[in-house]
Amino acid sequence: MKGHFTFLWLLLVAVVCFGLFLAKYKVQSLETELAALNQVILDRQEELHVLKAEWAHLSRPERIQRLSERFLHLQPVTAKRIDTEAGLAARLERSE
Amino acid sequence: MSAERRRRKDLAHHQAIETGRTRLFLLATLMMLAFLAVGVRLIELTLFREGSEPRIANATPPASWQTERADILDRNGEILATSLRTASLYADPVRVLDPQAAARALARLLPRANRKEILERLRSKRRFTWIRRHLTPQQQYAVNRLGIPGLYFQQEEHRVYPHGHLAAHVVGFTGVDNRGLAGIEKSFDAALRQGSGPLRLSLDIRVQHILADEIGKAMRRFQAIGGSGVVMDVTSGEVLGLVSLPDFDPNRPGAASPDAMFNRATLGIYEMGSTFKIFTAAMALESGKATLDSVYDASKPIRIARFAIEDYKPKNRWLSVPEILMYSSNIGAAKMAKDLGATLQQDYLSRLGLLSPPALELPEIGAPLAPYPWREINLLTIAYGHGLAVSPIQLASAVAAVVNGGISRPATLLYHAGAPTEGARILSEKTSEQMRRLLRLVVDSGTGSHAAAEGYLVGGKTGTAEKNDANGYAGKGLRSSFVGAFPMQAPRYVVFALLDEPKGDKQTYGYATGGWVCAPIVSNVISRMAPLLGVAPIDEEAPEVERQMFIEIHEQEKRLASF
Structure with a gap:
């Protein structure tokens, strides 16, 4: 009886040890992965930062105006073409 | 006489046992209290504080990427000034084997470079000399391709103004060491260097x-x-x-x-x-x-x-x-x-x-x-x-x-x-x-x-x-x-x-x-x-x-x- 108990305890200890060993390795590999991912996040943030600066450079109003004048032939909206919903009725009446 | 002696001996014996027992009892009480404290703490931690495994793992969040000098934005968040990381080229003249050839190659590669000046720097006795600050990525690649020993890169930040001359008088500019020399860059130099988030101006870049x-x-x-x-x-x-x-x-x-x-x-x-x-x-x-x-x-x-x-x-x-x-x-x-x-x-x-x-x-x-x-x-x-x-x-x-x-x-x-x-x-x-x-x-x-x-x-x-x-x-x-x-x-x-x-x-x-x-x-x-x-x-x-x-x-x- 006593021998059985000892054996059972030893088995339990072995199982727990093995489980702990597995968990520890799993955590270690996850931590490495996390650190790598964090580094990737930082790299992406820097790339994003560079892209934002580039976007600001490419969306300069002066450049957009130049491109629009060259390719779109659009004009600024004049005050005449802006009206409220209430003013619309009066306008329609006038045009009729 | 012998009875008296035995009685005394018995008494001494008895007393010794009593003392031992008291000591043992005291020690046991102390140990029990200590174990009790551990037990109570264990119960508190397992049952009351965190009933089970924490639902969310407490990993330290990744540090967010930051520049040394904060951005300057317009009122709509448009970037007026920002910092980009660039590589600066420096040399350790002692390790440069052939200064003549190195100077010739570098002068050909870098725009507006003076061969004689580079040669002079490469021949100096110091262990450190700047060749060119803030290279473009292409220039950095080209210098690396030359494979000259004794040339190194230092990561530095370079201030960039995406809108160029627009709002130049307001935003100002910085020197080569990223110190504000004019405009907002100068008047808010300390705040910008502390990196306490971007500085938002009242300017509207469209109106500007x-x-x-x-x-x-x-x-x-x-x-x-x-x-x-x-x-x-x-x-x-x-x-x-x-x-x-x-x-x-x-x-x-x-x-x-x-x-x-x-x-x-x-x-x-x-x-x-x-x-x-x-x-x-x-x-x-x-x-x-x-x-x-x-x-x-x-x-x-x-x-x-x-x-x-x-x-x-x-x-x-x-x-x-x-x-x-x-x-x-x-x-x-x-x-x-x-x-x-x-x-x-x-x-x-x-x-x-x-x-x-x-x-x-x-x-x-x-x-x-x-x-x-x-x-x-x-x-x-x-x-x-x-x-x-x-x-x-x-x-x-x-x-x-x-x-x-x-x-x-x-x-x-x-x-x-x-x-x-x-x-x-x-x-x-x-x-x-x-x-x-x-x-x-x-x-x-x-x-x-x-x-x-x-x-x-x-x-x-x-x-x-x-x-x-x-x-x-x-x-x-x-x-x-x-x-x-x-x-x-x-x-x-x-x-x-x-x-x-x-x-x-x-x-x-x-x-x-x-x-x-x-x-x-x-x-x-x-x-x-x-x-x-x-x-x-x-x-x-x-x-x-x-x-x-x-x-x-x-x-x-x-x-x-x-x-």
């Missing part, structure tokens, strides 16, 4: 562009040597646009001329000319020395000392206050000021912030130039803007105070979301309302008619000053300006434009005055920026608008012109 674009066009058309402009929110004092032309590229401040670096909108102080009549009229109305019906004799020039105060286009008759502004009469303005007196004039000018440097967040701030002592001639000439030099930003803030209901607020370049800031009342609501009518009148039927932008009810005043130098007024070069506000029934923005030495062309009949060259700038700027800023256009001919802007002009002509 419109202002720079229109002033630039007018400058080229009228061959002006310089120009400046300001757009300001009248309720918060926020500056949406601040332009000084010619300008420079802050990405290459070394290549800029001192003239281009000079901020004409804040550091330049100028005699503004007739725009000052706004303040003269406001003072006269506020102090009660004049009403809208008061009339002044402008039939002949004023002679004082060796000067003569004349009108540009004389009407040669008595003029009422609205007419003085409408026709921009120097004589009328001077007479108004004479009724006021120098003390009141100084008092009001100082309350309008025209006698002390403005509290704008830029290092480049010009102090106004006021006469000392303040003689009668100064009293008269300042009434129409000669003899007192102020900066464009000061003039814009003072006009904002006149039209916004009479509250003076300091101009600011920091974002306040358009919320009214604390200000000091300098004019009554009534005077401000009368001034709005007067300024609308100038655009509606006076010298500022070219500033009209249909739907936005522009009001304003022209200003044309003769430039003076050491020899007095030269009589040729002009400094023309226009200050406007819109919409006049409830002003939201002040727009100021100034051109330095414009020359009239055929379409302006040779005129280079504020009304001909600067009023159209203000008109264009307003019609382009108003839709962007959500100012709804109104029907300028609507009866309620006309009633709000109505002003009665008592013409004296018929009766007095014949005198």
Whole structure:
């Protein structure tokens, strides 16, 4: 009886040890992965930062105006073409 | 005897056991208490604190990527200045095997490089020497490809201004070590280096562009040597646009001329000319020395000392206050000021912030130039803007105070979301309302008619000053300006434009005055920026608008012109 108990305890200890060993390795590999991912996040943030600066450079109003004048032939909206919903009725009446 | 001995021995024995037992008991109690404490703590931790495994793993969050120097943004979050990481090339001369070949290869590779200079550096006895700061990625790759030992890269931050010359005078620039040397970069240097998040300015890059674009066009058309402009929110004092032309590229401040670096909108102080009549009229109305019906004799020039105060286009008759502004009469303005007196004039000018440097967040701030002592001639000439030099930003803030209901607020370049800031009342609501009518009148039927932008009810005043130098007024070069506000029934923005030495062309009949060259700038700027800023256009001919802007002009002509 006593021998059985000892054996059972030893088995339990072995199982727990093995489980702990597995968990520890799993955590270690996850931590490495996390650190790598964090580094990737930082790299992406820097790339994003560079892209934002580039976007600001490419969306300069002066450049957009130049491109629009060259390719779109659009004009600024004049005050005449802006009206409220209430003013619309009066306008329609006038045009009729 | 032996019994007695045994009894004693027994007693000693007994006592020893008792002592041992007590000690054991004490020790056991202590141990039990200790285990109990551990047990209680275990129960508390497992059952009460964290009943089970934590649901969310407590991993330290990744540090977010940060630059050493914070970004500068406009009011909409558009990037005005940012830092990018670049590689800088340095050498350890001791490790360079063949300085001759290395210098030749580098000089061929790097633009604007001097072979001899590089060679000299590579031959020096030091262990460290810069070859070139801030390489482009392609250059870095090319240097790496050369495979020369003893060359190394240092990661550095480089300040970049994506918008280039636009807003260069506001944002400023930094030196090679990323220290602010001008503009906001200088005045907020410490805060930017602490990296406490991006700095948001009141500037709107779209408005800034419109202002720079229109002033630039007018400058080229009228061959002006310089120009400046300001757009300001009248309720918060926020500056949406601040332009000084010619300008420079802050990405290459070394290549800029001192003239281009000079901020004409804040550091330049100028005699503004007739725009000052706004303040003269406001003072006269506020102090009660004049009403809208008061009339002044402008039939002949004023002679004082060796000067003569004349009108540009004389009407040669008595003029009422609205007419003085409408026709921009120097004589009328001077007479108004004479009724006021120098003390009141100084008092009001100082309350309008025209006698002390403005509290704008830029290092480049010009102090106004006021006469000392303040003689009668100064009293008269300042009434129409000669003899007192102020900066464009000061003039814009003072006009904002006149039209916004009479509250003076300091101009600011920091974002306040358009919320009214604390200000000091300098004019009554009534005077401000009368001034709005007067300024609308100038655009509606006076010298500022070219500033009209249909739907936005522009009001304003022209200003044309003769430039003076050491020899007095030269009589040729002009400094023309226009200050406007819109919409006049409830002003939201002040727009100021100034051109330095414009020359009239055929379409302006040779005129280079504020009304001909600067009023159209203000008109264009307003019609382009108003839709962007959500100012709804109104029907300028609507009866309620006309009633709000109505002003009665008592013409004296018929009766007095014949005198």
